[in-house]
C-alpha cells in the first residue's frame with residue numbers, strides 16, 4: 128500500500144483537526160484527530176469507556192475533484208471503524224494499527240459532505256490484541272490481556288487522496304546486490320490493463336542513475352547511515368503523456384541469518400536498542416511527530432541503532448523516519464495477549480489454560496500479517512518480522528497455530544526477511560513448541576526481576592544456564608533479548624543498590640545482563656524493556672503504569688541512561704562479538 132503523498136498528478140487533503148465526538152447516546156463534545164480519546168476527555172468513566180465512539184467531520188468536495196478518483200484514507204483507527212459518508216455506509220475495517228482506504232466517489236457530492244466514523248474499542252478473544260470482554264447489564268468492559276492501556280480512537284491521520292482515474296496502486300521493490308552493483312525489480316500494480324510504465328531511479332541528489340533497474344556502484348543503506356534512492360514511477364498514456372506519477376523512496380541492503388549471526392550487507396550486526404510503545408501524555412497512542420523525532424534523537428544520543436515495534440505496527444510516519452535515519456526495525460504485528468488469563472507478573476503455570484482452544488484469532492492474525500507486510504515491504508529499515516509477542520507457546524496447539532502464519536509471512540514478503548516471535552519466560556527451551564519456526568530466537572527475559580528478585584548472582588547463573596540450553600538445541604540460530612528490564616521510579620535512590628524500584632538497582636541489573644551478553648558469541652543483540660515509562664491498566668505491579676523505562680514518560684533520562692550511553696557508544700554496529708570476545 129502506498130503512503131499518501133502529493134505528486135504532480137495527485138492531491139492530498141488532511142482532515143486532521145477538531146472533530147465532533149460523542150459516546151453512543153451521549154452529548155457531543157470536541158476531540159482532536161489524530162489522537163486517543165481517553166486522555167482528551169476527563170474522568171475515570173469516560174477515560175475507560177468501552178463501546179462505540181462517534182466521530183464526525185464535514186469536508187468540502189470541489190467540482191474538479193469529482194473528475195478524479197477520491198480516496199478516503201485512514202492511517203489507523205483503533206480498533207474497528209465503520210465509515211459513513213452522508214449517512215451511507217462506505218466500509219468497515221478491523222484492526223487498530225494498519226491503514227485502509229476507500230474510494231468514495233459514489234458517496235460524495237459537490238459542496239459539503241459529512242463524514243461519520245463509528246469506532247469500537249472493544250477487544251475480545253477474536254481480536255488482536257486479545258481482550259477479556261464482558262457485558263454485565265449493558266455495562267461493557269474490556270480487561271486488557273496485555274500490559275499497556277487500551278488507548279483508542281482515530282490514532283493516525285485521515286486524508287482525502289485524489290488520484291487520477293487511471294492510477295498506480297502499488298509498487299513492490301526487490302533487488303539483488305552483486306558486489307558493487309544492484310539489480311532492482313519493480314512490480315507495479317495499476318488499475319489499467321497492460322499499463323505503459325516508465326521507471327527511473329534517482330539518487331539523493333535527484334540525478335537519474337538508472338532506467339533499467341541496474342545501479343552501478345550502489346550506495347547501500349547502512350544502520351545509522353541510511354541512503355535512500357527514489358523510484359519514480361510514471362504511468363503513461365498511449366501517446367506518452369504522464370497520467371499518474373508516484374515516487375517511492377527505498378534503501379538497498381541485504382539481510383541474512385547465518386551461523387549464529389545476523390548479517391546486514393554481509394556483516395554481523397549487533398542490535399542495541401529498545402522495545403518501545405506509541406505512548407505519551409494526553410496524546411495517548413495518537414500520532415505525535417514531535418515525540419517521534421525526539422525519541423529517534425534520544426535513541427541516537429544513547430548510541431542505539433534499533434527498535435522493535437512492540438506490540439503493534441507503528442505509524443507509517445515513524446517507519447519513514449526510521450528508514451531515513453537508518454534505524455534497524457523488528458516489525459511486529461498486533462498479536463499480543465495470546466495467552467488465556469494473562470497476568471502482570473509472568474508467574475503462574477501455563478498448564479490447563481487451553482489458550483489455543485479458547486482464542487479465535489487466526490483470521491485477525493492473518494489479516495494483520497497481510498496488511499503489515501503490504502504496508503512496510505519496501506522499507507530497508509525493516510530487517511525482520513515479529514509474528515507475535517509472548518504467545519503461550521508452551522501449550523499444546525501452539526505449533527499448529529503458528530506454522531501457517533510463518534508460512535504466510537514468508538510467502539508474502541518478496542524480500543524474504545527473517546521471521547521471529549518474542550518468546551516468553553514461561554516457555555523455555557524444553558517447553559516452547561514454536562521456536563523451531565524462528566530464524567532468530569528473540570527472548571523476553573526478566574532474571575533478577577520477576578524471578579530471583581534481589582539476587583543478581585543467582586539470576587546471572589540461571590540466565591546463563593537457560594541461554595546455553597537454547598544454544599545447544601538450536602546451535603545455528605542467533606539469540607537476542609527483545610526485552611529485559613526492571614521497574615524503576617525516577618527519583619528513588621538507595622545506598623543498598625539491590626533495592627527494587629531504585630535507580631541504583633536498575634543499573635546493577637543492566638550490568639549483570641550485559642556481562643552475560645558479552646560472554647556469548649551467539650548473542651546478537653540487546654533491546655531493553657522499555658524505552659520510556661508507559662501507561663497500563665491498573666494493577667498492583669503498576670505505579671501509574673509500567674516504569675521500566677530508560678526514560679520517564681516525559682522523556683527525561685533516569686540514571687541508567689548514562690550507563691547505557693557509555694556502553695552503547697562503544698559498541699560498533701558491526702563486528703561487536705568478534706571484538707569483545709577477542710578482548711577476553
Ligand code: GCB
Nearest residue numbers: 274471516517571610673675
Ligand atoms: C513482557 C511483555 C510486555 C510487558 C513486560 C513487563 O514480557 O512483553 O508487554 O510490559 O513484560 O514489563 O512486564
